[in-house]
Amino acid sequence: MWGELTAVGMRQHETLGSMLRDDYIEHLGFLEKDYVYNSIQVYSTDVNRTIESARSQLYGLYPWDQPGSEKHQQSEASLRRDDPDLQSLPQEDRKYIRDDPAAMNLSKISSLYDTLTVDKYLNRPFPKDLTDDDYLNMRHLHYWLNYFKINFNLSKAINTGKLNRLLQDFDGRISNPSQVLKWTFLSAHDTDISGMLLDLNVSSAKCVE
Incomplete structure (x- = not known):
């Protein structure tokens, strides 16, 4: 189904979670080996694929057979392109489209x-x-x-809340180094990254041109 996270994507996120576990739990000891619910905060946009991305990554960070975690089963999601118009397009000017070229x-x-x-x-x-x-x-x-x-003010509108929350988390850690919360992450979209790069003056549409 279009817009859903594929089974391959789920495995990629689980692998990434396993890599994070190896770095931040096994080697650095930053996070506890056994899941502690109030040491991690996870946010996601209200889209199924980003929710599943966060879920899959957490499976890798804290596998289901670790104490405190729940056993999980991954659903097999697939992105299929079975529209006949996209399988064989007879006209040169219909390369990219399903309907009227206009x-x-x-x-x-x-x-x-x-x-x-x-x-x-x-x-x-x-x-x-x-x-x-x-x-x-x-x-x-x-x-x-x-x-x-997302140029100009739109990127600021998209990212102001995220950046404010990021600063709040850093300030909270500085003012209270012993707080239980250690890990916060957001599962979002490539457009969120694009907006962040714009706000930080790292890239823009002119760079792509």
């Missing part, structure tokens, strides 16, 4: 790029008339559009 816009190209990226990773074939150069052009437009859409 309805195509940058947002639709960006959305389709996400789907094709997953297909590429899973070794699924591209639509018949879509070339590697087409894919690279779509990627360029996708990156540019993501930065352009």
Whole structure:
């Protein structure tokens, strides 16, 4: 189903959680080996794929067979592209679209790029008339559009709350080094990262150009 976390994505997040466990629990001893509920805070946007991303990563950080954790079962989510129009596109000007070419816009190209990226990773074939150069052009437009859409005040509106919370957490740790809470993370989207890079003046649509 479009927009859902795939089984591969779940395993990737669980692997990342295992790597974090190796670093911050086994080697550094920063977190307790057994799960302590009030030492970790986890936030996610209200989207199923980001919630599942956080859940899968926590499975790696604290596997189900560790004391204090619950046994888990991962559902097999898959992203399928089975629309016949995307399997074989007879007209050159219908490469990227499902419907009327006149309805195509940058947002639709960006959305389709996400789907094709997953297909590429899973070794699924591209639509018949879509070339590697087409894919690279779509990627360029996708990156540019993501930065352009959240430029200026919009990126500040998206990230002000996150940055304020980050500063509050640091201030809280400085003022109370013995507090139980040690770990806070947010499961969000690539657009959140783009906005953060803009606010920190690290990148922009002009850099992509």
